[in-house]
Amino acid sequence: MTPEGxxxxxxxxxxxxxxxxxxxxxxxxxxxLAGWSTAVALIIAFLKSGLILLYFMHLREGGELRFLRxxxxxxxxxxxxxTGLTFLDVAFR
Amino acid sequence: xxxFYEDEGRFRGILGWIFxxxxxxxxxxxxLAIFAFSAVGVLLGFLMRLELMAPGPTIMRPQTYNxxxxxxxxxxxxxxxxxxxxxxxxxxxxxxxxxxxxxxxPRINLLSWWIYMAGAGLAVLSLFTGGGPVDTGWTFYVPxxxxxPVNVPLAVFAVFILGFSSILTGINFVTTTHQLRAxxxxxxxxxxxxxxxxxxxxxxxxxxxVVGITLLLTLMERLAGVGIFDPxxxxxxxxxxxxxxxxxxxxxxxxxxxxMGIISEIIPxxxxxxxxxxxxxxxxxxxxxxxxxxxxxxxxxxxxQSDLASIIFSLLTFLVAVPSGxxxxxxxxxxxxxxxxxxxxxLFALTFIFLFSIGGLTGLFQGALATNVHLxxxxxxxxxxxxxxxxxxxxxxxxxxxxxFPKMFGRRVGKKIPYLAWAxxxxxxxxxxxxxxxxxxxxxxxxxYDYLPQFHSLHLVSTVGSWILIAGLILMxxxxxxxxxxxxxxxxxxxxxxxxxxxxxxxxxxxxxxxxIPRVERGPYExx
Amino acid sequence: MENHRNDGGSKLGMWLFLLSEIxxxxxxxxxxxxxxxxxxxxxxxxxxxxxxxxGVLNTxxxxxxxxxxxxxxxxxxxxxxxxxxxxxxxxxxLGILFLFNKYLEWTWKVQLGIYPDAxxxxxxxxxxxxxYGLYYSMTGLHGLHVxxxxxxxxxxxxxxxxxxxxxxxxxxLENTGLYWHLVDIVWIFLFPLFYLIT
Ligand code: HEM
Ligand SMILES: [Cu+2]
Numbered sequence: 001m002t003p004e005g006x007x008x009x010x011x012x013x014x015x016x017x018x019x020x021x022x023x024x025x026x027x028x029x030x031x032x033l034a035g036w037s038t039a040v041a042l043i044i045a046f047l048k049s050g051l052i053l054l055y056f057m058h059l060r061e062g063g064e065l066r067f068l069r070x071x072x073x074x075x076x077x078x079x080x081x082x083t084g085l086t087f088l089d090v091a092f093r
Numbered sequence: 094x095x096x097f098y099e100d101e102g103r104f105r106g107i108l109g110w111i112f113x114x115x116x117x118x119x120x121x122x123x124x125l126a127i128f129a130f131s132a133v134g135v136l137l138g139f140l141m142r143l144e145l146m147a148p149g150p151t152i153m154r155p156q157t158y159n160x161x162x163x164x165x166x167x168x169x170x171x172x173x174x175x176x177x178x179x180x181x182x183x184x185x186x187x188x189x190x191x192x193x194x195x196x197x198x199p200r201i202n203l204l205s206w207w208i209y210m211a212g213a214g215l216a217v218l219s220l221f222t223g224g225g226p227v228d229t230g231w232t233f234y235v236p237x238x239x240x241x242p243v244n245v246p247l248a249v250f251a252v253f254i255l256g257f258s259s260i261l262t263g264i265n266f267v268t269t270t271h272q273l274r275a276x277x278x279x280x281x282x283x284x285x286x287x288x289x290x291x292x293x294x295x296x297x298x299x300x301x302x303v304v305g306i307t308l309l310l311t312l313m314e315r316l317a318g319v320g321i322f323d324p325x326x327x328x329x330x331x332x333x334x335x336x337x338x339x340x341x342x343x344x345x346x347x348x349x350x351x352x353m354g355i356i357s358e359i360i361p362x363x364x365x366x367x368x369x370x371x372x373x374x375x376x377x378x379x380x381x382x383x384x385x386x387x388x389x390x391x392x393x394x395x396x397x398q399s400d401l402a403s404i405i406f407s408l409l410t411f412l413v414a415v416p417s418g419x420x421x422x423x424x425x426x427x428x429x430x431x432x433x434x435x436x437x438x439x440l441f442a443l444t445f446i447f448l449f450s451i452g453g454l455t456g457l458f459q460g461a462l463a464t465n466v467h468l469x470x471x472x473x474x475x476x477x478x479x480x481x482x483x484x485x486x487x488x489x490x491x492x493x494x495x496x497x498f499p500k501m502f503g504r505r506v507g508k509k510i511p512y513l514a515w516a517x518x519x520x521x522x523x524x525x526x527x528x529x530x531x532x533x534x535x536x537x538x539x540x541x542y543d544y545l546p547q548f549h550s551l552h553l554v555s556t557v558g559s560w561i562l563i564a565g566l567i568l569m570x571x572x573x574x575x576x577x578x579x580x581x582x583x584x585x586x587x588x589x590x591x592x593x594x595x596x597x598x599x600x601x602x603x604x605x606x607x608x609x610i611p612r613v614e615r616g617p618y619e620x621x
Numbered sequence: 622m623e624n625h626r627n628d629g630g631s632k633l634g635m636w637l638f639l640l641s642e643i644x645x646x647x648x649x650x651x652x653x654x655x656x657x658x659x660x661x662x663x664x665x666x667x668x669x670x671x672x673x674x675x676g677v678l679n680t681x682x683x684x685x686x687x688x689x690x691x692x693x694x695x696x697x698x699x700x701x702x703x704x705x706x707x708x709x710x711x712x713x714x715l716g717i718l719f720l721f722n723k724y725l726e727w728t729w730k731v732q733l734g735i736y737p738d739a740x741x742x743x744x745x746x747x748x749x750x751x752x753y754g755l756y757y758s759m760t761g762l763h764g765l766h767v768x769x770x771x772x773x774x775x776x777x778x779x780x781x782x783x784x785x786x787x788x789x790x791x792x793x794l795e796n797t798g799l800y801w802h803l804v805d806i807v808w809i810f811l812f813p814l815f816y817l818i819t
Contacts, residue, residue, distance in 0.1 A: 011695065015688040022680050026673075029817035041813035049806045056691045056802050065629060068636050075640050078299060079647040081387055083654055085402070086335050089390070090655050092399035197630045264637045272630040302641045306648035310758060318738030319754040321652060327747025328754070332655060336648050 014055045021048050096503065100604040114199035117602060119206050120185030121501070126210060127173055127181060128570075134168040135566065137161050142525075142559040145552050148544055158542040159228035160243075164220070166231030167248070171255050172213055174486050175344060178351035179262055179297070180209070182493050183290045185501060187266060189595040190284045192275025192613060194605040197268035205261035212254035219247035230540060232341070235322040235333045239314055246315045249308040256301045256308075259347075263297030266290055275594075277613035284593045284617040285374050289354025292378040296343045296350075300386065304340030307333065331396050338389035346385045348482055349449075350378055352489030353420055356442045359496050360424050362591045363439035364431025367618040370423040377416035384413045394465045403462055410460035417453055421446060436589070437511035441492030444519060448484025452477055455530060470540075473533025479526045491518070494573060499588050503601040504580035510572040517565030524558025593617045628792045635796040639803045642766075646807050649759050653814060656755065660748030667752040668818045672726055676816035679722050680808065686715035687805045690798050700788040702781050709781065709794075712801070713774045716767055723764050727757075759811055766804045773797050 025044045033040060054060040059069050097117050104112050110122060141161055144151045153161070188196050196202050220226045223244030229237055233252075238245050270283070270291045283291075311333070313319050320326030322333045353374075361368045368374065390398060390406030424446055433439070455477040458464050468474060498506050528551040533539070537548050544552065587596040592615070598606060657664045693708035727736075730753075734741035737757055742750055777797050780786045786793050 008692070008695065011688060011691050015684065018684045018687075019681065022677070022684065025813055025817060026677055029813070038813075038818065041817050042810075045810050045813055048809045052687060052802050052806055052809075056687055057799055065633055065636070068633070071636065071640060072643075075299065075643050078386065079644065079650070082303075082339055082647065083651050085387060085390065085405070086332075086651055086655060087658070088405055089331070089335065089393075089398040089402035090329075090658065092401040093397075197627060198634055201634075260638075260641050264634050264641075267637055268630050268634045271633060272627060298637055298641050299644055302645035303648045306645050306762075309762075310649075310652075313737075313758065319758060320737065320750045321656075321754045321758065326743065326750045326754075328751065329655070332652060336651070339648075 010055060014051050017051055018048055021051075095603065096599065096601040097604045098503075098601060112203070114195070114203050115604065116184050116188050116195050116199065116202060117501075119202050120181050120183075122206050123176065123180040123184060123209070126206075126213070127177055130168050130172040130213065134165055134173060135563065137165040137168070139559055139563060141165065142556040144542070145544070146556040147553070148546055148549055150543075155542040156228065159540075160226035162540055163227050163230050167216060167227075167252070169482075170231050170344075170348075171252055172216070174348040174482055175259060176209060176255075176262070177348070177486065177490060178355065178493070179266065179290055179293055179347075180206075181490075182286075182355065182497065183262075183266060183351065186497065186595055187287055187290050188269060188273070189598065189602065189606050190287050190593050190617075191270060191273060192278050192594050192607065192611050193269060193273035194607065194610075196265045197272055198265050201261055202265050205258040205265070208254060208258040208261065212251050212258060215247060215251035215254060219244045219251055223247060232337060233308070233311060234337075235311065235314070235328075235330045236324055238311060239323055246312050249311050249315075253305055253308045253312070256305045259297050260301050263294035263301070266294035267298065270294075275610050275613055279613075281372065281375070282613055282616050283375075285357035285368065285371070285378075286351075286354035286593075288375040289350045289357070289378050292382040293347050293350045296347050296382050296386070300340045300343040300347075303336055304344075307336040307340070331393070331398060334393050334396055335389070335398075338392045339386075342389040342392065343382070343386050345478075345481070346381055348486050350381060352445065352486040353378070355489045355493045355496075356424060356445050357420075358591075358593065359438045359442040359492055360427050361431075361618040361620075362496075362589050363436055363442075364428050364433050365590060365620050366427060366431035367616070367620070368423070369426035369429075370419075371616070371618070373419055374423050377419045380416040381413060384409065384416070388413050391460055391465070394462060395469050407460055407462050407465075411457065414453060414457060414460075421450060421453075436495075437506065437515065438492045438496035438589075440512070440515055441488050441495065444515070445485055445488045445492065448480050448488060448522070452480030452482075452484055455480060468533060470538055471533035472529040472537045472539055475539050476526050476529035476533060479529070484522060484526075488518075491569065496589070497595075498573070498576070499583035499585075500595055500600045500602070502577055502580075503583050504576050505583050505588070506576045506580060507572060510568065514565050514569035514572060517561055517568060519565075521558050521560070521562030521565050525555050525562050526558070528552070528555040528558070590620065592620055631792050631796060632799075635799050639799060642803060646759075646762070649755070649762065650810070653755050653759065656748070656751045657814075657818075660746075660751065663746050663748030664752050665818055667749050668815060671756075671816050672729070673816050675722055675726055676812055679719050680812050682715050682719045682722070683805045683808050686712045686719070687802055689715065690801045694791065694794055694798050697781065697786070697791050697794055698788055702784070702787060705794075706778065706781055709774060709778055713771060713778065716771045716774065720764060720767055720771075723760065756815055760815070763804065763807055763811060766807070770797075770801050770804055773800065 021044050025041055028040050028044075029037060031037070053072060059072070097115055103109075110118055113119065140152070141158065144153055144158055184196070184202065188194065223246065224242040225244060227243050227245055227248045228241060229245065233245065233249055270287060274283070310319070310321055314322055318326070320328050322328045322330055324330055357368060357374055388406055388409045390402050391410045394403050394407075455473065459468050459474065459477060495506055495511060498504070532548055532551050532555075535548070537544055583600045586599055589596070594611060594613070595602070597611065689708040689711040693705045693712060696702075696708065697705035730736065735753055736742065737754060742753060774797060777786070777794050780793065
């Protein structure tokens, strides 16, 4: 992983992106999206995390630890399954 | 070349051990600590059986009994079987078997031993401080654990600390397996013990934090009254059970997978025949680790969880029995037409298969919804998990001790006494635990201090069984300790004719295992 | 004994630790989703009482600290430890600012009599008790992680000063960065779940 892999400019652009997405999240929260607002908020949160993971945490670059890229989605999938199975209980009591 | 016993490194004497980053020394540190704790656990079990020898008060008061079964469970689960095989044999042999000089993070390895000892120390401290010994059972179920006056906060904190140690060990093993394999050691040339420890390590990394947060919340509930699990404040105690079992069911795989790995090592060596279905065994470890993470609800069939959840968890529970079955069939097939030599390690391995099968099959009874309602929280469950944990993991540890003894200590174990000890253990074990299955079937609840007269005779038989079992334990460990000092010196590198890497270096191994990192050219079970 | 430095290994180890951290917080997120599912209206009302501008400010603070963290690593690897130190110190400062804001937020709430087990809180609806229970637990655990992060950052600052880590040996700082970014990511989820639900 060379430092050239991510230039100064990329970092600053990513940060700008993060700030803009935060702004979007806050303004969307003010609108009435009829039940969709949580979904939108979460999608924005995932986008922001994706930016951080890919650029700040260098998952985009791969290298010898390329398989790491699959771990985050893998762990999220496990977490969703945990949540989903828990909801099989709480939502159907 | 001098062995790792002589070459002390930076410090001398005892400091050369407790500050050593050598994976073999750390493995032996764990061995000492873990067996010391398990001896206490056995003693507590013995006391419980004495109390239950006859109905009514026998040797202790009810509150003492509650404290003893809790402590017995906490010691056996968190201090003995969960760390057990990975921390002792995984530490000692995983680096050697992959062809490395040490684990990936030797210092973190040492740290995790210290954290383990700190957790154990806190657990001991919890007995004498606050409201005294915990009486909740090892499961710390809310709301009782929120109300009981005993020292729950320190005890759950101790278990939290132990979990941290477990996570660090897991991280070490995954990284070691990925990064430090010797040239030529492809994934499918890894010994099955490594596969098993690897799969277990993932469970340690991914499941332990869930119980960590659960215990932290319980701690906060006690200290600050947050209310998340407290029904009086709107919390839902069933959610505690969900989070607890999200970890604790996978934890039973932390207990059993490494044991299965040991069996997969012993059987081919003593049949001198390559393992049947290498890939099936390797992948069934992963399958067990994955599917086993989604069956936790089978501990909660009568908790008030929804029927839909119960049905699905029951289905998943039956599914997870399949990969376990795959392994059993593979082991048995490996023996077929082998040139079998029933040495003590193999004898213990075969006993594992027998006892584990009983344990697994009784698990299926519990996994069926209708029977579970009848069996839940009875002695049947106690019988079940002793068959799997003690009959399974325990006997695998005994097998491993006899199998790797010459390599670890450079001494041989005598030829006769292990058979005698085995006979006592086998008879004692079944006399102790089989009556429990019947008792439970007949309705004897678990965690009870007293019982109805009709249960007396089976309880008596069970207590007698505990004496035979303990006699066997004393004989076996006494003999092992004797062999440690007086046993014949093992001069051979490979007394059993094994094909994995640990049998290609001196016994005991030198400080950094290999004079030169080996180049691996054949599989772990290709004999001659 | 030879030196077994293995940079790829250290990073893999760090990532594994982070996966573990995700599930540590994951347990709390499961609880959050269940309780919110059961008390949607109350959670909504309770969230309105949180200080949203302060939440937004803290989000920006942490995001910026992630940028400075990444830049600190960037310059260390480029071989300019001076600039690396500067950005590391900014990260440290932003982290402290975050905690200070949190401290303000918590104190205001406590002054209103809203804290775990407070009689005033227990008088309210069950859902609200749960909301604040989760609020304190989740932001508390997150805050604890920030605090630990600050400790590690200070150690790194010291190491760079002593030239113990430099462009040849930057993995400790990179791993610190991974941890810091993960803590940031957790906040990225906490923020909408507590301050933006409507
Ligand atoms: C075929 C595999 C297995 C099945 C189908 C199975 C099924 C079950 C079920 C349904 C229960 C809950 C009983 C109840 O409380 O009503 C249970 C309890 C238990 N099982 Fe298993 N099990 C299996 C293997 C194992 C293994 C391999 C271990 C450990 C090495 C284990 C350890 C335990 C323990 C410790 C408990 C009791 C937990 C408590 O304290 O409540 N089981 N098992
Ligand atoms: Cu289970």
